[in-house]
Amino acid sequence: MSAQETAAPRLADVAVGDVIGTRTVELDRSRLVRYAGASGDFNPIHWNDSFAEGVGLPGVIAHGMLTMGSAVGLVEDWAGDPGAVVEYRTRFTRTVPVPNPGTALVEVTGTVAAVDAEAGRVRVDLTVTSDGQAVLGRAQVLVRLA
Amino acid sequence: MANTVPDPGFAGREYPATSPYSVGREKIREFASAVGAAHPAHHDSVAARGLGYPDLVAPATFAVVVAQRAEAQYVQDPAAGIDFSRVVHADERFTHHRPIVAGDELVTVLHVDSVATRGVLSLVTTRCEIFAESADGTREPVSTVTSTLAVRGEDA
Numbered sequence: 001m002s003a004q005e006t007a008a009p010r011l012a013d014v015a016v017g018d019v020i021g022t023r024t025v026e027l028d029r030s031r032l033v034r035y036a037g038a039s040g041d042f043n044p045i046h047w048n049d050s051f052a053e054g055v056g057l058p059g060v061i062a063h064g065m066l067t068m069g070s071a072v073g074l075v076e077d078w079a080g081d082p083g084a085v086v087e088y089r090t091r092f093t094r095t096v097p098v099p100n101p102g103t104a105l106v107e108v109t110g111t112v113a114a115v116d117a118e119a120g121r122v123r124v125d126l127t128v129t130s131d132g133q134a135v136l137g138r139a140q141v142l143v144r145l146a
Numbered sequence: 147m148a149n150t151v152p153d154p155g156f157a158g159r160e161y162p163a164t165s166p167y168s169v170g171r172e173k174i175r176e177f178a179s180a181v182g183a184a185h186p187a188h189h190d191s192v193a194a195r196g197l198g199y200p201d202l203v204a205p206a207t208f209a210v211v212v213a214q215r216a217e218a219q220y221v222q223d224p225a226a227g228i229d230f231s232r233v234v235h236a237d238e239r240f241t242h243h244r245p246i247v248a249g250d251e252l253v254t255v256l257h258v259d260s261v262a263t264r265g266v267l268s269l270v271t272t273r274c275e276i277f278a279e280s281a282d283g284t285r286e287p288v289s290t291v292t293s294t295l296a297v298r299g300e301d302a
Contacts, residue, residue, distance in 0.1 A: 025182060038173075038180035039211055043230070055231045064235040069181035069207040076206065081197050082185050083245035085206040091237050141206075 008080030011115070011145040014122055018112040020078045025070040025106040027062050027098050035066040049100070062096040062104065067135055071108045071128050075141045078110065078124075086121065087142035090128075094135045106130045113140070120144055150300055152261050152268045153227045159258045161219050166251040166279055167212045174202045174248055181205055194247070204246035210238070213274040213291035216254035220272060221295070228270065228297055236269065237294035243287040250278045252288065259292070266299035 009020075032046050041063055044051040049059045068090050076082040098104045107129050114123040126139035171191070178188035183205040186193035194202050221228045246252070259271040271294045277285035 031180075035180045038177045040214060065207060065210050065238065066181065068238060069183075069205060069210075072206045073181065073183045073185070076183060076185050082183070082187050082205060083197065083199060083203045083242075085242065087239070087241045088206045089237075089239035092235050095234075 009078065009145060011117060011120060014112055014115055016112055016115060020110040020112065020124060021074055023074045023108045025108060027096065027104045027106060029098060029100050032062060032098055035063055039065065058097050060098055062098050064092040067096055067106055071126050071136065071139065072141060074108050074110050075124050075143060079143050084144045085141060086144055090139040091137040093137040094133055096130045096135050104130055106135065120146065150229050151227055151263055152270050152297055153225065154261045156226055156258045157261045161256040163253045163255050164216050166253050169246055169248055169250040169252060171202050171248040174204050177208050177211065178205050199247050201248035206240060208246055209240055209276060209289040209291050212252050212254055212276055216256040216274050217272050219256055220258055232298045234296050236296040239292040241290040243289065246288055252276050253279050268297040270295045270297060
């Protein structure tokens, strides 16, 4: 994995305000079913429209954990080492309805919010929106960098 | 009729350690693909070893698979009073003491940290302490997963 290592950012070169990158996550019904199976979260609000409507939702919504899990890949890839993520937290501020047929788009931007040179850690804050509105709030990733 | 307000008496409760969850390579690959995690360390053992890990590395939110099994002991207990049709996920936090890797045998100790009801909204916070258990029974801290659920009351 020399290419990955070469591409990994060095702590000394990272500054608060740096945008580490952006990513668009495409969520359709098959992604939801796939995540349900992989995670073991079979709540029917994520695959059954009539059930979702029955509990007051507009229809099937994405798992909050799918949105959270999909957003952090941007940071893993930037760091060059998925094991460098030492903390990841978020609030779920808004649901992501997923149409049928169709695709919900989730836009992710990562920005360096803090650099702790002594601890060798960088905090990357994620802006995660869908349809122009934030779906994750205070999404913060603590990454170990050398 | 089921109790529709979470019972505050569960706050502070600690559950016995779960039976081990065996982290498999194919499960890591399956979960990584489901969240679009394309880094080779999730999929290719050689790449993972190249980064210094003994085997495939789990994505940052993989611990939820293990944590949700443990949380079921509490949230699916009818006495806890959590009506899942009225639950939304409010907050989630992962702290990794070290990455989860394929081959880990993970046991989880579930804590109910708080149960608070204000008006028609209840907030329930659980914490899963996840350990890797060795053949000799020693436990190494791996991840802490803290989750807050918001439960709407009857009139919400």
